Amino acid sequence: MQEYIDKLRALKAEAAGSPKDVESQHKRGRLTAQERIDLLFDPGTFNQIDTLVTPRYESYMGGKSSRLGDGVITGFGMVQGRQVFAAAQDATVMGGSLGEMHANKIVKAMRMALSYGCPFVALNDSGGARIQEGVDSLGGYARIFDANCEASGVIPQLSVILGPCAGGAVYSPGLTDFIFMTENSYMFITGPEVVKSVMQENVSQEDLGGGRIHASESGVAHFLASDDRECLLKVRELLSYLPSNNLSDPPYIPPRDDPERRCPELEQIVPVDPHKPYDVRQVITSIVDDGRFFEIHELWAENMVVGFARLDGFVVGLVANQPMVLAGTIDIKASIKATHFIRICDAYHIPVITLQDVPGFLPGTSQEYGGIIRNGARLIYAYSEATVPKLMLILRKSYGGAYCVMSSKGLRGDLLYAWPNAELAVMGAAGAVNILFRNEVKTAPDPQARGAELVSEYQEKFNNPYVAAARGLIDDVIEPRDSRRVLIRALHVTLSKRDRHIPRKHGISPM
Structure with a gap:
């Protein structure tokens, strides 16, 4: 032997x-x-x-082994x-x-x-x-x-x-x-x-x-x-964030972080002024367990941030606009990046949490010629198709088509929340006034003062979360410091949504 x-x-x-x-x-x-x-x-x-x-x-090589x-x-x-x-x-x-x-x-x-x-x-x-x-x-x-x-x-x-x-x-x-x-x-x-x-x-x-x-x-x-x-x-x-297969749960880790922890720092991280940038990663790390965020595609399409984290021990996928880059607008690359990530989350039963602060899609001939319509449509399809829990929190701006495509109620978003300073509208107040009241502003004795007055009125009547809440398009307006515990409670109630009887939902095609 x-x-x-x-x-x-x-x-x-x-x-x-x-x-x-x-x-x-x-x-x-x-x-x-x-x-x-x-x-x-x-x-x-x-x-x-x-x-x-x-x-x-x-044998072709003359016996050389x-x-x-x-x-x-x-x-x-x-x-x-x-x-x-x-x-x-x-x-x-x-x-x-x-x-x-x-x-x-x-x-x-x-x-x-x-x-x-x-x-x-x-x-x-x-x-x-x-x-x-x-x-x-x-x-x-x-x-x-x-x-x-x-x-x-x-x-x-x-x-x-x-x-x-x-x-x-x-x-x-x-x-x-x-x-x-x-x-x-x-x-x-x-x-x-x-x-x-x-x-x-x-x-x-x-x-x-x-x-x-x-x-x-x-x-x-x-x-x-x-x-x-x-x-x-x-x-x-x-x-450590992925399940073994599409019929298994992602790995659960018992949390050390308090699910009822409040996040008062969020009120300082995000400026009320919609023109001032901030790093959305700071919002993410404030909300998730132990501040641990595993970012994906960190160096590409930086106006959109995606990655994995945990809430109360459960794995979640984060999709967030990044105001530090291109003001958080959605362009072709950002659409592709978010679409691919959402489909991965959906295939492997990972809930998707969207943090929205978006002024719209990036304009310009390069975007139109490059197919922003086609790629934006793919983002819509990914959100609509996903059957995992879909939660959304509007941090500040939510304008136009960009509001529609990112986990809105129309795309079967499960639970949607907004901060009290959030602006939900077809466009910003200044742009809306310029279109709706252009002649009135021009003919006013003091056009600048009248324009500012109309902008203020428009913001009060339309550019706030309470109009959307009154129509059921968002589920609640919350204080920023309550974001973590509200999202955790929403996650717990929606986790039972998943259909476990489908052996394979779809493949994950290249981006």
């Missing part, structure tokens, strides 16, 4: 690689695939599968006490390139995760398709894409880009729920050399598809980290 055990140990040692492989990764500022697995999973819980798989192309495992580690283990499946590409084996058996290992792990209702995490570090295997490698990518689509909206899928990810390989991350990137990773369909030869553009890898570009310019990356360690810690934190 010892002979057989010794052989097994030798094979697994061969599959694990050599100290030189470790050194080569560390020189590039990256961890090895095994080190990444060790950081992602709870210590001692990871179980590898298909350790001894070998490449199919070996490759390391066992075919350049990817797959398996399952515990992350904060819950089962998770993962695949970690190994850049020390043929650059982590994807061949037939490499793809088969990944697809097998994905389908196991789907069968057992567990999240799947892909750690990407690959030079792309394995040229030696020709079309077999392309077929492998297609099978991975198909598995991504089948699992979409059923189990959380996270892609972590920790090195190169180019060509067809980018579409698997593009089909998953969330993408993490490090500052020394990159993603692009065609590399700088092809761009130069075809488009006559000189561009570096970083400027074409680096982590910072995708986090701030394209919006492809939801999270940016400085290195592998920070990135994998963020992955673990995100998983």
